[in-house]
Amino acid sequence: MAKKVAFLQGNEAAAQGALYAGCKFFAGYPITPSTEVAEVLSAELPKIGGKFIQMEDEIAAMAAVIGGSLAGSKALTATSGPGLSLKQELIGYACIAETPVVIVNVMRGGPSTGMPTGPSQSDVMSAKWGTHGDHPAICLVPASVQELFEETVRAFNLAEKYRTPVMVMPDEIVAHMRERIVFPEPGELEVIDRTAPSVPPEQYKPYDTKFGDVPPLAAFGSGYRFHVTGLNKMDDGFPTTKAAVVQAEEERQVRKVDANIDDIVKFEEYMLDDAEVAVVAFGSTSRSARFAVNEARKQGIKAGLFRIKTFWPFPEKQIKALSSKVKALITPEMNLGMCTVEVRRCAEGKAPVHGIFRVDGEPINPGQILDKIKEVK
Amino acid sequence: MAFDYDKYIRPGKLPHIWCPGCGHGIVMKGLIRAIDTLGLEKNNTAIVSGIGCASRLPGYLDFCTLHTAHGRAAAFATGVKMARPEMNVICVGGDGDGTAIGGNHFIHACRRNINMTYIVMNNNIYGMTGGQFSPCTPTGAKASTTPYGNPDPAFDVAKLAIGAGATFVARGTAYHATQIDKLIVEAVQHKGFSVVEILDDCPTTYGRRNKFKSVIEMMNRLKDIAVPVKAAEKMTPEQLQGKIITGVLFKEERPEYTAEYAKVIERAKGGK
Numbered sequence: 001m002a003k004k005v006a007f008l009q010g011n012e013a014a015a016q017g018a019l020y021a022g023c024k025f026f027a028g029y030p031i032t033p034s035t036e037v038a039e040v041l042s043a044e045l046p047k048i049g050g051k052f053i054q055m056e057d058e059i060a061a062m063a064a065v066i067g068g069s070l071a072g073s074k075a076l077t078a079t080s081g082p083g084l085s086l087k088q089e090l091i092g093y094a095c096i097a098e099t100p101v102v103i104v105n106v107m108r109g110g111p112s113t114g115m116p117t118g119p120s121q122s123d124v125m126s127a128k129w130g131t132h133g134d135h136p137a138i139c140l141v142p143a144s145v146q147e148l149f150e151e152t153v154r155a156f157n158l159a160e161k162y163r164t165p166v167m168v169m170p171d172e173i174v175a176h177m178r179e180r181i182v183f184p185e186p187g188e189l190e191v192i193d194r195t196a197p198s199v200p201p202e203q204y205k206p207y208d209t210k211f212g213d214v215p216p217l218a219a220f221g222s223g224y225r226f227h228v229t230g231l232n233k234m235d236d237g238f239p240t241t242k243a244a245v246v247q248a249e250e251e252r253q254v255r256k257v258d259a260n261i262d263d264i265v266k267f268e269e270y271m272l273d274d275a276e277v278a279v280v281a282f283g284s285t286s287r288s289a290r291f292a293v294n295e296a297r298k299q300g301i302k303a304g305l306f307r308i309k310t311f312w313p314f315p316e317k318q319i320k321a322l323s324s325k326v327k328a329l330i331t332p333e334m335n336l337g338m339c340t341v342e343v344r345r346c347a348e349g350k351a352p353v354h355g356i357f358r359v360d361g362e363p364i365n366p367g368q369i370l371d372k373i374k375e376v377k
Numbered sequence: 378m379a380f381d382y383d384k385y386i387r388p389g390k391l392p393h394i395w396c397p398g399c400g401h402g403i404v405m406k407g408l409i410r411a412i413d414t415l416g417l418e419k420n421n422t423a424i425v426s427g428i429g430c431a432s433r434l435p436g437y438l439d440f441c442t443l444h445t446a447h448g449r450a451a452a453f454a455t456g457v458k459m460a461r462p463e464m465n466v467i468c469v470g471g472d473g474d475g476t477a478i479g480g481n482h483f484i485h486a487c488r489r490n491i492n493m494t495y496i497v498m499n500n501n502i503y504g505m506t507g508g509q510f511s512p513c514t515p516t517g518a519k520a521s522t523t524p525y526g527n528p529d530p531a532f533d534v535a536k537l538a539i540g541a542g543a544t545f546v547a548r549g550t551a552y553h554a555t556q557i558d559k560l561i562v563e564a565v566q567h568k569g570f571s572v573v574e575i576l577d578d579c580p581t582t583y584g585r586r587n588k589f590k591s592v593i594e595m596m597n598r599l600k601d602i603a604v605p606v607k608a609a610e611k612m613t614p615e616q617l618q619g620k621i622i623t624g625v626l627f628k629e630e631r632p633e634y635t636a637e638y639a640k641v642i643e644r645a646k647g648g649k
Contacts, residue, residue, distance in 0.1 A: 025460055046645035051459045051638065056485035060452035063445065063482070067425075067456025070443065071464070075456070093446050201420075220441040221461040223420050227387075227436055229444035230428075238390070238436060 004183040010175040011036035011078075013145045014104050014168065015044065017152030018076045020184065021191055023102075024050040025073035027064035029057055029083060032116045033172045034106040037078035058086035065101045066094050070228060072219030074156055074193075078104040081114060084126055091165050092131035093230045095253065098207065098217070100159035100194055104152065104168045106175040107283075107334075109361055118361025119172035121283055122335035127167045128312045134250055136257035138264055139167040139312040141282040145179035150189065151309070157192040158264060162256045163214050169311070171334060173284035173363055197224060206237045207249070213256050257313055266309040267318055271297065275304030277377050278326045280319065280343050282308040285332050285364050292369035296377075303373050308339070316346050323347035328376040332356035332364045352376070385409045385419075387439045394433050398584075398592030400551025400577035404498050405434050407549075407557025407575075408469070414562050422465040425454040427479055430505045431471040431498040431577075448479025451486040454493055462635035465565065466493035473503045473511035476532050480512070487541035490569040491634035496561065497534050500577040508582025519586040538572040539627045545571035546627040551578060552599035553623065563625060569633050576603075576621065 008016070015037045018026070026045055028038040042052045051068070055061040058079055065075035079087060084105045094101050107123045109115030127139035138158050142151040148170050159166040197204045197216040206226045208215045215235075218224030231239035232246045240246065257264065271293055272278060281289040286307045296303035306322055308315060319342075323329060329351050331340040340355040347353055354376050358364050386409075395401045412422070422440045426432035428447035435442035441464075445453040450468040458466045475483050475497045486495065502520060503509040510520035512532045520527060538546045545567035547560040557575060564571035578584065578595040589595045606624035609617060 025456070027456060027459075043645070046638075046642040049642055049646075053455065053459055053638075055452065055455070056481050059449065060455070060482050060485070063449045063452030064456035064459065066445075067443070067453040067458075068460040069456075071423075071457045071460035073460040075460075089446055090449065220423050220443075220457060221421060221464045225420055225439065225441045227442045227444065229436070230446050231444070 008181045010148045013149040014152045015040035017149040021153045021156035023074045025068035025075040027061040029061045031080045031083045034078040034080045058083040062087040062090035076102045080106045081110045088131040094165040095135035098163040101165045102155045107171045115361045137312040141311045143286045160194040171283040205235045207235045268307040270305040272304035276302040276327045279330045280306045288366045291366035296373045319346035323350040329353045396581045398580040403551045410558035411561035425450045425468045427470045427474040429471040429474045451482040468495040472499040472513035476512045484541035487543040489634040494564045494571045497574045498577045500579040502583040504579045534574040543572045544569035547625045548574045550576040550599040
């Protein structure tokens, strides 16, 4: 049987991806340019017995998805810039309480209200540094409607697998563009559910490291009862200020991601084998970059593209290797140099890194990138 | 036979953090007696709190307990209740937690009329941080951040809840200990969002600054200002000046949120 094909908007694809992944609970607050995620799920979730709730504010929406997840439902919220700022407190809560949740954050111009309908890529640092304290961060940056679907599925998988919040961050262009999408069949994409406890309720501890760095998570109402707090905690979930325990727990939480970078980091290498100039780009900007690379090749310039699909953890190892292979790196992005800082850090001075920055609400066009390729080749 | 509180207390989690003379323990015992009367199953009951002295309560109790972020109890609890409407959900917290930083979540939970009980332990102060004035600190009172007396007017928590749409609102005091469980029992039995405000005392950060010589004096004040609903009906506004009315203040039947959402699911499945 032929696969289902549709002409879909990015946000709609994110909602469909969530459903594919088994999302049963959405809580959100209206905000441009992510609202379609909520609109689609308000219609689709009740059809499968799932729940949709529009909360009183962004913070409440984040709180509700954590509550829903602890009660056993795969849970999603969607927002954009200012909403992400508001959610940060409870993103930290989800990190320390080790609660799987997915946040779709559509990047628009900022800071503050900024340019609500304009595209941007300026939330990528917020994804890692937005909430206070040390914590793991996973952030996926899809570049097409198809990929937004697939990466939303993967975001749920990573959230469930590592018991941590995961962000999917399309820029406004990817979220609002319409493209052909081929729906994967059920079972075609991997769908991961959190590990349920293997011990009886009386022996269960929600952060029992005897089971590894990602302890099994029971659900409220499933026969297991336990305590959850935002305070630094022990294996039984109760607060502690014991120095050794706090240190070990903090390190374990971060290690869940750091020790699994190869499982989490996805990227695409395009024409990099013999490249002398490498463009490092993500999201819709990577589409302009690919066009520019193709044009450069036509003109005999050995250009290539390294497309970041997982922004956090950053593809450090790959960028490092790339920087010792090429003469120059180019980092086009719709912000004032957030990815550039990371690329420069990883390049360690082995190759110059040339940024192309736009924050005027206009996409970076292929011509701009091609000009830079010619300039630095 | 004396009531066995131990069967609801988590082993090894006492002593609690509350100061001598604090009323929160009285409220916790009232809640335990209410849960016992109601026969709530431990595995099917979530107790959710925010941040503050009162919000430490869930950790002592042997249920599904969720100690959230400051002010966010009602919002987390809404997620739990939506995901598992069959669970009993009880929120507990203080006045600052519930009506200042959590005020928005509180009033919207009232408006939705989602089936849970919210117990506000109102001691008129932020105790945990050392006695700053809260939205429930009386005008003129001293707090660590109102050294010249509080210029702010105070919230009436019960009126706030009624105004926002809660369908069951009751008030008690930490002095009237045996009334607390009765109010909580009725609140939990009510189908909808129920609020139980318990006027409480904080001798450490409120009493000392406001010339209460002892905990007994603070407790006696609660005794003196409380007027039961029935008695209040016969009193004039002048006679009620400086008093607070206790008992079940408001009760109405209105569609409950998770039941309404169950209808949404039916309509969605039926394609209507």
